[in-house]
Amino acid sequence: MIEKHIKAGKVLKTVREEVVKLVKPDVSYLEIAEFVESKIRELGAEPAFPCNISINEDAAHSTPSKNDKRVFREGDLVKIDIGAHIDGYIADTAFSIDLGEHDDLVECAERALKNAIEIIEPGVNTAEIGREIHKIAKEFGFNPVYNLTGHGFLPYIAHAPPTIYNYSVDRGVEIKEGMVFAIEPFITSGAGKVAERKEIQIYSVISNKPVRMKMAREILSEVEKYRTLPFAKRWLKNPREIILLKLVRDGILRAYPVLTEIKREPVSQAEHTIVVREGGAKIIT
Numbered sequence: 001m002i003e004k005h006i007k008a009g010k011v012l013k014t015v016r017e018e019v020v021k022l023v024k025p026d027v028s029y030l031e032i033a034e035f036v037e038s039k040i041r042e043l044g045a046e047p048a049f050p051c052n053i054s055i056n057e058d059a060a061h062s063t064p065s066k067n068d069k070r071v072f073r074e075g076d077l078v079k080i081d082i083g084a085h086i087d088g089y090i091a092d093t094a095f096s097i098d099l100g101e102h103d104d105l106v107e108c109a110e111r112a113l114k115n116a117i118e119i120i121e122p123g124v125n126t127a128e129i130g131r132e133i134h135k136i137a138k139e140f141g142f143n144p145v146y147n148l149t150g151h152g153f154l155p156y157i158a159h160a161p162p163t164i165y166n167y168s169v170d171r172g173v174e175i176k177e178g179m180v181f182a183i184e185p186f187i188t189s190g191a192g193k194v195a196e197r198k199e200i201q202i203y204s205v206i207s208n209k210p211v212r213m214k215m216a217r218e219i220l221s222e223v224e225k226y227r228t229l230p231f232a233k234r235w236l237k238n239p240r241e242i243i244l245l246k247l248v249r250d251g252i253l254r255a256y257p258v259l260t261e262i263k264r265e266p267v268s269q270a271e272h273t274i275v276v277r278e279g280g281a282k283i284i285t
């Protein structure tokens, strides 16, 4: 199992290094998302979720639509969050690219991630990770995003326990050798809280209840291959909004609305997946 996480991580490491060089003003979101997803496949893994491209105050769950015309612009703070899996064993990583003047925010997220990883070893409590991230955010004069977290993995499930908070909590769980989890500090000059926007581009299947409507059945058979992992509306042959929303209402799909900072202040992000070893954490992404 751990070997498969590591293999997925290695794929992401390569993709990450290549995509960093491609994000520039006038390049389209769609071009980057498609590059990431096809590169993951080319390197022998599968995307664990759609390539997330979130700009400025948007923090997560944003991915381009099929005919998306948006391009990066001078001044943007870009977050790219990518996941890959081998037989359901996931690795997850994210980074910020500053096309403007957000150096402090980007540096803060990177420093918080680095310091958090450094304190990890068997026997440490996950609460210590949150405390470290919170401390760094405050040192920079920023807030962590309190309602976004790092996470563990289960086969074909991208967010499983343990929850890794980005702030000081009373109590977490004891870190043990062999654990695999993602740490992902989000840092903002805003209030440190995200809320849902109306826009939805990402869904996942949460129930296998039978459905009667033919168009709904067609969508469900098309996404069966993603199992319980999130998929993009853009990945569907015929993405019919109305059918997707009906499936959400019926409790068959879960929607992931775009999450945006409530003060509309920019958000940075840094994320790695780690494996806990005897002497400390090994970064696999």
Ligand code: CO
Pocket (backbone or CB within 6 Å): 092, 093, 150, 151, 182, 184, 271
């Ligand atoms: Co993650």
